[in-house]
Amino acid sequence: MTLLIFGKTGQVAQELARRAPGAQFAGRETADLTDPAACAALIHQTRPGAVINAAAYTAVDKAESDAATAGLVNAQAPAAMAAACAELGIPFVHFSTDYVFDGSGVAPRAEDAPTAPLGVYGLTKLEGERAIQAAGGQYAIMRTSWVFSAHGNNFVKTMRRLGAERDRLTIVADQIGGPTAAADIAAAALSVAQTMTADPAKGGIYHFAGAPDVSWADFAREIFAQSGLTPEVVDIPSSDYPTPARRPLNSRLDCAAITRDFGIARPDWRVSLQDVIKELRA
Numbered sequence: 001m002t003l004l005i006f007g008k009t010g011q012v013a014q015e016l017a018r019r020a021p022g023a024q025f026a027g028r029e030t031a032d033l034t035d036p037a038a039c040a041a042l043i044h045q046t047r048p049g050a051v052i053n054a055a056a057y058t059a060v061d062k063a064e065s066d067a068a069t070a071g072l073v074n075a076q077a078p079a080a081m082a083a084a085c086a087e088l089g090i091p092f093v094h095f096s097t098d099y100v101f102d103g104s105g106v107a108p109r110a111e112d113a114p115t116a117p118l119g120v121y122g123l124t125k126l127e128g129e130r131a132i133q134a135a136g137g138q139y140a141i142m143r144t145s146w147v148f149s150a151h152g153n154n155f156v157k158t159m160r161r162l163g164a165e166r167d168r169l170t171i172v173a174d175q176i177g178g179p180t181a182a183a184d185i186a187a188a189a190l191s192v193a194q195t196m197t198a199d200p201a202k203g204g205i206y207h208f209a210g211a212p213d214v215s216w217a218d219f220a221r222e223i224f225a226q227s228g229l230t231p232e233v234v235d236i237p238s239s240d241y242p243t244p245a246r247r248p249l250n251s252r253l254d255c256a257a258i259t260r261d262f263g264i265a266r267p268d269w270r271v272s273l274q275d276v277i278k279e280l281r282a
Contacts, residue, residue: 001049001050001193001194001197002022002023002024002048002049002050003020003022003023003024003048003049003050003051003052003193004023004024004026004042004043004046004048004050004051004052005017005020005023005024005025005026005051005052005053005054006026006031006033006039006051006052006053006054006055006077006081007025007026007027007053007054007055007056008025008026008027008028009027009152010054010055010056010058010151010152011147011148011149011151011152011154011182012054012095012147012182012185012186012189013025013054013055014149014151014152014182015149015151015182015183015185015186015187016052016054016186016189016190018183018186019186019187019190020190024046024048026039026042030042033055033057033072033073033077034069034072034073034077035077036072036076036077036079036080036081037080039077039080039081039084040080040081040083040084041084043081043084043085043088044084044087044088047088047090048090049090049197050090050091050092050093050193050194050196050197051081051084051085051090051091051092051093052092052093052094052189052190052193053077053078053081053092053093053094053095054095054186054189055073055077056073056074056095056125057069057070057072057073057074057121057124058121059121060099060119060121060243060245060247061243061244061245062244063119063120063121063124063245064119064120064244064245065244067120067124070120070121070124071124071127073124074121074124074125074127074128075124075125075127075128075131076131077128078094078128078131078132079128079131079132079134079135081094082094082131082132082135082137082139083135083137085135085137085138085139086135086136086137086138087137089137089138090137090138090197091137091138091139091140091193091196091197091203092132092135092137092138092139092140093139093140093142093189093192093193093196094128094129094132094139094140094141094142095141095142095143095144095185095189096125096126096128096129096141096142096143096144096205097121097122097125097143097144097145098143098144098145098177098209098248098251098253099117099118099119099121099122099125099247099248100115100117100122100125100126100129100143101113101114101115101116101117101122101248101250101251102116102117102118102248103118103175103247103248103249103250103251104249104250105250106176106250106252107250107252108213108252108253108254109207109250109252109253109254110207110254110256110257111143111204111205111206111207111254111257118245118246118247118248119245119246120245121245122248129141129205138196138200138202138203139203139204140192140193140196140202140203140204140205140206141204141205141206142185142188142189142192142206142207142208142258143205143206143207143208143253144180144185144207144208144209144253145177145178145179145180145209145251145253146177146178146179146180146209146210146219146251147180147181147182147185148179148180148181148182148269148273148276149181149182149183149276150276150279150280151182155179155216155219155220155223156223156273156276156277156280157280159220159223159224160223160227160229160277160280162231163220163223163224163227163229163231164229166231167231167232168231168232168234169220169231169232169233169234170234170235170236170240170241171216171217171220171233171234171235171236172215172216172217172235172236172237172238172240172241173215173216173217173218173235173236173237174215174237174238174249175215175216175238175247175248175249175251176213176214176215176249176250176251176252177209177213177214177248177250177251177252177253178209178210178211178212178213178214178251178252178253178255178266178269179209179210179214179219179269179273180208180209180210180267180269181210181267181269181272181273181275181276183272183275183276184208184210184267184269184272185208188208188258188262188264191262191264192206192258192262192264195262202261202262204257204261206255206257206258206261206262207253207254207255207257207258208253208255208258208264208266209251209253209255209266210266210267210268210269210272211255211266211267211268211269212268213252214269215235217233217235217236220233221233222270222273223273223277226270226273226274226277227277
């Protein structure tokens with residue numbers, strides 16, 4: 001299977017590069033996602049066996065004041081990619097987010113649960129989902145959450161830095177979700193793409209997140225424990241840590257469908273965290 005992957009520097013893109021060294025990776029210099037037509041043109045030019053879009057506008061707070069760019073990258077570019085894939089009859093794998101939900105309640109959200117984004121980031125990702133569905137081709141939209149790795153900026157790296165600098169940290173404890181290693185997302189996406197190539201009937205919207213569900217504060221405690229750090233963690237509500245964009249309190253995702261259709265189980269993020277910390281130490 002020949003693969004075209006949009007994205008080079010993001011957490012998932014870097015993990016995809018480790019697992020699919022023969023794939024063609026398209027960064028901004030090749031196909032800028034603020035130019036959707038260029039993304040579609042690259043797909044038509046390369047005619048791969050499948051396309052994975054691992055690029056996105058992920059600056060959640062900045063999106064509140066930069067809605068136009070977020071919309072181009074998160075909605076219009078994936079729409080163009082999906083349309084090109086549909087025209088060529090090839091599978092398209094795209095990543096979305098728990099932010100398409102409003103975060104109410106405590107039950108895990110299934111794929112068909114009502115969507116109601118709280119901010120621009122979630123809204124543009126939802127618009128991208130809808131455009132991909134409307135393109136009429138074979139697609140898999142993988143909604144994931146709380147991504148971490150040894151690359152880029154993420155909660156694990158921030159906590160390890162702060163935990164080494166401070167004796168006491170206040171961390172939000174009323175947001176609950178599934179931390180998900182970029183390595184696990186990459187492996188799942190490649191498996192999904194391969195299966196879809198072999199079976200044109202496969203596809204749809206899927207949830208994929210690490211288990212067990214946990215609060216940011218308890219996630220931090222596990223990071224410190226595995227890192228040999230001992231700061232005191234004080235639980236606080238989200239209201240004590242205001243941000244330009246509201247975060248969903250309930251980011252629990254029901255991941256049964258991806259197991260049913262692709263045999264992919266929820267990974268234990270605590271095990272994946274061990275691998276990330278080992279890499280950061282190295």
